[in-house]
Amino acid sequence: MIxxxxxxxxxxxxxxxxxxxxxxxxxxxxxxxxxxxKGTCGGMALCASCxxxxxxxxxLPEQSDSELDMLDQAFFVEPNSRLxxxxxxxxxxxxLTVQLAPDDAEE
Ligand code: FES
Numbered sequence: 001m002i003x004x005x006x007x008x009x010x011x012x013x014x015x016x017x018x019x020x021x022x023x024x025x026x027x028x029x030x031x032x033x034x035x036x037x038k039g040t041c042g043g044m045a046l047c048a049s050c051x052x053x054x055x056x057x058x059x060l061p062e063q064s065d066s067e068l069d070m071l072d073q074a075f076f077v078e079p080n081s082r083l084x085x086x087x088x089x090x091x092x093x094x095x096l097t098v099q100l101a102p103d104d105a106e107e
Contacts, residue, residue: 002094006030007055009100018089026052026098027085037100043085048074050084051101058096060087076102 001017004026008014018029027050030037038049045066051074054060060082063071067086071077081101087093 002089002091002096004029004089004093005095005097006033006035006052007097007099008035009102020089020091020093024089025085026050026087026089026096027083029089030084030100035100036103037084039085041085045070045083045086048083051076052082052084052098053078053101054080054082054096054098056095056097058093060093074101 002020004016004018006014014033014035016029016033018024025043027037027039027043031039040049041047045064048070064086067083070083071081084098
C-alpha cells in the first residue's frame with residue numbers, strides 16, 4: 001500500500017491508502033473514493049477530464065504522445081499538469097500529492 005494525497009477543488013486534502021498490486025491508476029483511485037473526477041474516456045488519454053496538478057516531486061512515468069496531445073487541448077494547463085489515468089500506482093509513488101484541476105465546465 002502507498003499513501004496518496006489528493007487536494008480537491010475546494011482545497012480540502014483527502015488522504016488515501018492505495019494498493020499497488022491491482023494495476024490501479026490515479027484516476028481510478030479518485031473515482032473509487034468518490035472525488036469529483038469524471039474519467040469520461042475510461043483511462044484512454046482521450047478526454048482530459050482526469051487532469052491533475054502534481055505537487056510532490058516524484059518521478060512519474062513519462063508522458064505518452066496521446067497524453068501530451070490531450071493536455072495540449074485541455075484548459076488550465078500548467079507545467080505540472082498530468083492526466084491522472086496515465087499514472088499507474090506503484091511503490092515508487094508513495095507520498096504522491098496531486099491537486100484536481102478545475103473542471104473544464106463542458107457539461
Ligand atoms: S480518463 Fe480520459 S484522459 Fe484520463
